[in-house]
Amino acid sequence: MPLPPGAIVPVELHQPEPGGATLVGVFQDASGGCLATLTDEHRLMVELAGLPEGTTRVVLAAEVASGSLSGMSGLRCAVGSGLVVLSGAAAGAATPEPVHLLGECYLREEAWWFREIGYGLAGEADLTRALGPEAAGYHLRRSATHSARAVPVPDAAVERERAAPPDPAGRPVRGLLPMASLESARMVGERRVRGPVSLEVAVDLSYSMEQYAGLRTAALRSLGEFACREMADGDLLSSVAFAGRAAVLVPPVEVRRLGQVTDHPQGSVGEGTLLEPAIRLLVKLRGRRPVKPWGCSLMVISDGEFFDDAYRLDPIMQRTGYQDVHLVVPESAERLTTRSHRWHRRATLWRFRDADQLGLIYGTVFATMTGQRLEGR
Known part of the structure; x- marks a missing residue:
């Protein structure tokens, strides 16, 4: 569907529990190169009059750090002021993959259009091909952080472990x-x-x-x-x-x-x-x-x-x-x-x-x- 010249396209993510899913916007040039990547848990603003120079496509996606978007019941995504509301499968509620392509704003014959996409991505190769290496790297780092995030401040349990006797088998203990x-x-x-x-x-x-x-x-x-x-x-x-x-x-x-x-x-x-x-x-x-x-x-x-x-x-x-x-x-x-x-x-x-x-x-x-x-x- 066509977008008005200079339109501001808000993308809003409604989720039952904050912190579960994240919106990702990837600004690409004509060759598919990434010019900028935006992320937010609630709202992205795509300002057609203020895009990075050379932008011809803005890919919009939702992602979770671990698991799949299908585990996010009640997920809903509103694109644009009354433009389209993506819910259920269109918003990734049935997507077994961790990343779901919502849609894209694209430039055609000097006019901007919006197109709903609606399918999931899994694996570094698919993510890189669809979103570019920067956005793929963002998701991979989020996944790594989610699986092993710990502030290095010892608590009482850790202090007890430090005081424990050494392993009688003499095995090296690393990272514990x-x-x-x-x-x-x-x-x-x-x-x-x-x-x-x-x-x-x-x-x-x-x-x-x-x-x-x-x-x-x-x-x-x-x-x-x-x-x-x-x-x-x-x-x-x-x-x-x-x-x-x-x-x-x-x-x-x-x-x-x-x-x-x-x-x-x-x-x-x-x-x-x-x-x-x-x-x-x-x-x-x-x-x-x-x-x-x-x-x-x-x-x-x-x-x-x-x-x-x-x-x-x-x-x-x-x-x-x-x-x-x-x-x-x-x-x-x-x-x-x-x-x-x-x-x-x-x-x-x-x-x-x-x-x-x-x-x-x-x-x-x-x-x-x-x-x-x-x-x-």
């Missing part, structure tokens, strides 16, 4: 206990991405986070040492600081070649706690990346007390193309003002107590991006 630090960790499993990955980090330097400056620096140093031992050439990290404004901390660099680590930005960040300037600066820094990454994720190190306008920040976050978002907060943080933001609902929340735990979170995030996992060595 939480690692003390990245120094005692290694990456295991097959690397499931075909190229380098990029982690973009936004570091909160507002007054309430000043006490963690030394801790953050130590964690980043441990990441550099870990990367030299465990990570591949080409994997990238970039970092900016933010408060009322944003400034560069670490320009895009291969993680294995991290040089002097600093918590002092290349400019003033003012006062306040605004994430938007940091996101805009991180996106701008992508032009300085030495290699083009296969996938990109965001880590925000903060106490979660942001003062951004959600109506401004959420659309910006949607357009960044992050496969995963990680909010990393001190263990003592209680007031997370981001709960009303859509990007927060799809973010993985981590808590840290010291530099070793923050370093382990860095390592775990990189392992998730490559489809691997951390294990004691």
Whole structure:
């Protein structure tokens, strides 16, 4: 069916339990190459007048990290303001696969059209062919995270395991206990991405986070040492600081070649706690990346007390193309003002107590991006 010129096509996902399924929008050029990938648990906005340059097709899909969409009873997807409502089988309720193609907006003779699709995808080859490697990688990383997600903070049960006597058979025990630090960790499993990955980090330097400056620096140093031992050439990290404004901390660099680590930005960040300037600066820094990454994720190190306008920040976050978002907060943080933001609902929340735990979170995030996992060595 035809779409009006400059139309804004909202895609809304209605599900009985939040966090089960995710909407995925893939913006492709005429050759099928991916220009951007958007994800959200509730709503995507396809603005035909503001698409990435060269877009000729926008593929819309729903996916779950594990199992199948058929396990999501009551799943319903509304595409466009009264355009079409996909429910039941059309929305993936009968799809035994984890990913379901909902439909696509496509350009034909300089006019935009919408077409309902309605079939499932399973396997990396099918996902890559239909959605492109970036979206396929997003799903694979979500699956890996879902199957083995654990914040590296020992609890009482773990402490009891640590105190248990050694295995009388003398068998090596790897990965059963939480690692003390990245120094005692290694990456295991097959690397499931075909190229380098990029982690973009936004570091909160507002007054309430000043006490963690030394801790953050130590964690980043441990990441550099870990990367030299465990990570591949080409994997990238970039970092900016933010408060009322944003400034560069670490320009895009291969993680294995991290040089002097600093918590002092290349400019003033003012006062306040605004994430938007940091996101805009991180996106701008992508032009300085030495290699083009296969996938990109965001880590925000903060106490979660942001003062951004959600109506401004959420659309910006949607357009960044992050496969995963990680909010990393001190263990003592209680007031997370981001709960009303859509990007927060799809973010993985981590808590840290010291530099070793923050370093382990860095390592775990990189392992998730490559489809691997951390294990004691």
